[in-house]
Amino acid sequence: MFDKIAIIGLGLIGSSIAHAARRGKLAKEIAGHDASADVLERAGVVGFCDTLHADIGDAVEGGELVILCTPVGAYRTIAEQIQQHLEEGAILSDVGSVKGAVIRDVTPSVPLDVHFIPAHPIAGTEFSGPEAGFATLFDGRWTILTPVPNSDPAAVEKLKSFWQGLGSQVDVMDASHHDLVLAITSHLPHLIAYNIVGTARDLEEVTEGEVIKYSASGFRDFTRIASSDPTMWRDVFLNNRAAVLEVLSRFNDDLRVLQKAVEDGDGQVLFDTFTRGRAIRRAIIEIGQDTSAPNFGRNKS
Amino acid sequence: MFDKIAIIGLGLIGSSIAHAARRGKLAKEIAGHDASADVLERAGVVGFCDTLHADIGDAVEGGELVILCTPVGAYRTIAEQIQQHLEEGAILSDVGSVKGAVIRDVTPSVPLDVHFIPAHPIAGTEFSGPEAGFATLFDGRWTILTPVPNSDPAAVEKLKSFWQGLGSQVDVMDASHHDLVLAITSHLPHLIAYNIVGTARDLEEVTEGEVIKYSASGFRDFTRIASSDPTMWRDVFLNNRAAVLEVLSRFNDDLRVLQKAVEDGDGQVLFDTFTRGRAIRRAIIEIGQDTSAPNFGRNKS
Numbered sequence: 001m002f003d004k005i006a007i008i009g010l011g012l013i014g015s016s017i018a019h020a021a022r023r024g025k026l027a028k029e030i031a032g033h034d035a036s037a038d039v040l041e042r043a044g045v046v047g048f049c050d051t052l053h054a055d056i057g058d059a060v061e062g063g064e065l066v067i068l069c070t071p072v073g074a075y076r077t078i079a080e081q082i083q084q085h086l087e088e089g090a091i092l093s094d095v096g097s098v099k100g101a102v103i104r105d106v107t108p109s110v111p112l113d114v115h116f117i118p119a120h121p122i123a124g125t126e127f128s129g130p131e132a133g134f135a136t137l138f139d140g141r142w143t144i145l146t147p148v149p150n151s152d153p154a155a156v157e158k159l160k161s162f163w164q165g166l167g168s169q170v171d172v173m174d175a176s177h178h179d180l181v182l183a184i185t186s187h188l189p190h191l192i193a194y195n196i197v198g199t200a201r202d203l204e205e206v207t208e209g210e211v212i213k214y215s216a217s218g219f220r221d222f223t224r225i226a227s228s229d230p231t232m233w234r235d236v237f238l239n240n241r242a243a244v245l246e247v248l249s250r251f252n253d254d255l256r257v258l259q260k261a262v263e264d265g266d267g268q269v270l271f272d273t274f275t276r277g278r279a280i281r282r283a284i285i286e287i288g289q290d291t292s293a294p295n296f297g298r299n300k301s
Numbered sequence: 302m303f304d305k306i307a308i309i310g311l312g313l314i315g316s317s318i319a320h321a322a323r324r325g326k327l328a329k330e331i332a333g334h335d336a337s338a339d340v341l342e343r344a345g346v347v348g349f350c351d352t353l354h355a356d357i358g359d360a361v362e363g364g365e366l367v368i369l370c371t372p373v374g375a376y377r378t379i380a381e382q383i384q385q386h387l388e389e390g391a392i393l394s395d396v397g398s399v400k401g402a403v404i405r406d407v408t409p410s411v412p413l414d415v416h417f418i419p420a421h422p423i424a425g426t427e428f429s430g431p432e433a434g435f436a437t438l439f440d441g442r443w444t445i446l447t448p449v450p451n452s453d454p455a456a457v458e459k460l461k462s463f464w465q466g467l468g469s470q471v472d473v474m475d476a477s478h479h480d481l482v483l484a485i486t487s488h489l490p491h492l493i494a495y496n497i498v499g500t501a502r503d504l505e506e507v508t509e510g511e512v513i514k515y516s517a518s519g520f521r522d523f524t525r526i527a528s529s530d531p532t533m534w535r536d537v538f539l540n541n542r543a544a545v546l547e548v549l550s551r552f553n554d555d556l557r558v559l560q561k562a563v564e565d566g567d568g569q570v571l572f573d574t575f576t577r578g579r580a581i582r583r584a585i586i587e588i589g590q591d592t593s594a595p596n597f598g599r600n601k602s
Contacts, residue, residue, distance in 0.1 A: 277528050290599070
């Protein structure tokens with residue numbers, strides 16, 4: 001599909017793209033770059049790239065597809081660094097969890113003859129780094145492309161095929177709608193998970209040891225999400241402020257209703273709210289976005 | 302260990318106790334009762350009890366150990382119903398997620414020659430009903446006993462051995478401390494999960510279809526917990542009001558700090574908060590209360 005693709009940032013997503021691109025035979029050469037010498041070396045040990053480059057220009061040079069896989073806070077600088085190295089007709093894309101801010105930061109540095117098509121694979125794990133990636137990460141998940149107004153339809157189609165080749169299903173939508181959808185499906189859940197872990201740890205009356213010991217009663221589920229990469233998530237919240245605050249305000253309104261029901265001992269409100277949770281879970285399982293096994297399947301292992 | 306145990310309420314926990322007691326050969330006869338004729342019939346089809354009784358007195362009669370496994374809101378009535386049928390020297394216990402309210406509701410009906418020892422196994426899945434149980438549910442998990450002041454130490458030891466025979470580790474603590482510990486490790490996580498699922502569903506700008514489709518970005522984890530049994534959870538919140546409101550208020554305070562950090566674009570506060578999540582997750586995995594596999598192991602399946 002491509003003679004050369006360049007992956008900038010060799011963490012969980014970057015390395016998984018490389019693994020999956022190899023599996024799908026999507027590129028003759030996979031070039032990799034990371035700003036960290038340590039990460040670059042570890043990526044070499046795992047061996048998912050054909051060439052590794054300490055110089056970002058060398059990695060990008062000649063690439064028909066260049067994918068930014070760093071935390072989004074680094075995009076502006078990277079875009080400036082690679083500007084002169086981007087090939088005519090190349091596709092420049094990314095995997096960031098926010099899209100409006102990415103378009104704002106990257107667009108000024110995109111040469112006119114380069115196709116900038118932002119993308120976001122809705123996939124991941126709580127692990128980070130070049131050892132964390134694997135070829136099946138995107139299988140059956142969704143990737144959202146948010147083309148900019150002047151994106152070339154043929155380039156969008158090609159990027160779509162690439163993500164399908166990585167195992168993903170592909171949707172196309174507007175960047176601002178993406179940012180709102182992800183605010184509720186991803187950003188708010190992470191904020192809440194980080195928050196509850198903090199609350200539990202700081203409670204004076206319950207020791208951290210007790211929280212850890214009895215975590216199987218619900219808490220442990222939140223700790224998985226709350227162990228995601230801090231830099232990546234800091235950048236998400238710094239770059240999707242309006243949408244996050246919007247859904248957070250709805251969440252707070254709803255929580256006040258539940259809080260009042262607990263205060264008033266209003267069993268009917270609690271029961272009705274709790275009843276509505278099952279249908280949405282069932283639908284998620286039906287479309288293959290989660291396992292139907294109890295406790296995510298970890299229980300009987 | 303026992304000639305006869307009686308299980309009152311044949312849902313996930315009741316049926317799992319029966320399965321595990323059989324596995325451990327802990328009772329010659331396992332008698333079961335459920336108020337629902339339908340559940341009773343389905344329990345018969347699965348076949349985890351030796352005898353099934355539509356009459357609760359028949360189930361309890363002659364039992365050396367009687368365990369209440371219904372939602373806690375039903376305990377008071379059940380305790381009154383079984384009062385005359387409890388054997389001299391029998392142990393009366395339960396599996397409820399709150400303990401102070403259980404002691405309040407059950408104690409008045411406990412005959413003087415019966416040992417009432419409340420218990421709570423910290424184990425479960427998001428599934429309910431007699432088909433949901435399995436023998437390994439308690440393996441490696443913790444069960445908390447909250448003896449009342451006049452509990453007989455020998456009876457406490459016997460109940461402890463029973464739970465160890467079911468595969469569980471056992472701790473003993475005060476009921477009010479139990480209720481605070483569980484408020485943070487279990488009740489608040491469930492309230493938050495139910496709440497975010499409600500917020501997501503009611504958002505006008507994002508369709509339910511989109512929430513479902515892109516749920517793998519975090520949201521789906523919350524839907525598992527939010528599909529737990531509504532009756533059981535209604536009763537938990539009605540019966541652990543003070544502790545739940547206490548930890549909820551801490552949660553809200555902490556969330557306001559994060560909200561302000563998002564509003565102000567304060568990356569340092571966000572980064573520091575997010576960084577602290579990993580240690581607690583690591584500790585939970587180290588003591589065997591969760592899997593170390595990425596995405597709870599569901600990812601590569």
